[in-house]
Amino acid sequence: MKNQLLSMKEKAENALKNAKNLQDLEDIRVGLLGKKGELTAILRGMGGLSAEERPIIGQLANEVRSFIEEKIEAQKSVLLAAERSEKLKAETLDVTMGGRTPIIGKTHPLTTVLDEVKNIFVGMGFSIAEGPEVEYDYYNFEALNIPKDHPARDTQDTFYINDNVVLRSQTSSVQIRVMEEQKPPIRVIAPGRVYRSDAVDATHSPVFHQIEGLVVDKGITMGDLKGTLETFMKTLYGNDAVLRFRPHHFPFTEPSAEVDVSCFVCGGKGCRVCKGEGFIELLGAGMVHPKVLERCGIDTSVYSGFAFGLGLERIVMRRMNIDDMRHLYENDLRFLNQF
Ligand code: PHE
Secondary structure, three states: OHHHHHHHHHHHHHHHHHOOOHHHHHHHHHHHHOOOOHHHHHHHHHHHOOOOHHHHHHHHHHHHHHHHHHHHHHHHHHHHHHHHHHHHHHOOOOOOOOOOOOOOOOOOHHHHHHHHHHHHHHHOOOEEOOOOOEEEHHHHOHHHOOOOOOOHHHHOOOOEEEOOEEEOOOOOHHHHHHHHHOOOOEEEEEEEEEEOOOOOEOOEOOEEEEEEEEEEEEOOOHHHHHHHHHHHHHHHHOOOOOEEEEEEEEOOEEEEEEEEEEOOOOOOOOOOOOOOOOEEEEEEEEEEOHHHHHHOOOOOOOEEEEEEEEEHHHHHHHHHOOOOOOHHHHOOHHHHOOO
């Protein structure tokens, strides 16, 4: 038995040397030390030993078992380490490889300037209102004092979905929506896209943007309108900007005015940009017509208001020295990357 045990020990040592992976190790362990393994088989012969031999063989068997167990553990760490370094090698990243630079976008000039305009008005206590681009004829025309046969419809010819639904030709429609929903005091601007049946050229587009302003409160006068617009223009164009009000007509304001700003190129002397005028037309404005207020349920013996509407493209073009409106819609990166 002693010899059997010693030869088993030797056999184990050789087998372990050749073990290539953890599965080999486990197979060896089961084959030698498992319940049905070699050691168990050898020890089955213990019964035939004398009383003196038994403890000696027993001790040897224990030594052989611990020896094999230790060897297996040692071999296991060696194999695990090898496995790990193998894995690391396979998963190595080459951090020196050149990458791809993501193209970082930026805001469109229309968005940049609109944000600036919003900030100025929010700073004066206005909030931002919105309305639909596909609008009822009622909000775009009727409620603004422009009945079906009114000549003002000619200058704002738009796209009709049907007799009662249009693509809005002006953001003034939002005035009505706001007044139907809110009680005065009202102080809002409503920026957004508007549509007109215009042919495309350097200064016209069938789709463009307006920013509507509406203030309704007790005792609002033309003076408030002038002060608000002047503060806005001076913030946008600098303290030298001078405003000029010219009498005009809009069906939904009375009195109405067109408002010009002194030319930023020549400062008012007259040049090519302002076509010798010294001023550049920027917006329409006026005191909200009493009929419009009343239609929205606002008591005109208590409240009055002013409204204005500016063209965003015009401001952007002046601001950024862009001479053709079409650039703003073509999304040519060679153009957009300049801003
Ligand atoms: N909506 C008018 C236009 O498009 C501008 C305007 C707005 C005039 C508000 C007066 C008051 O021409």
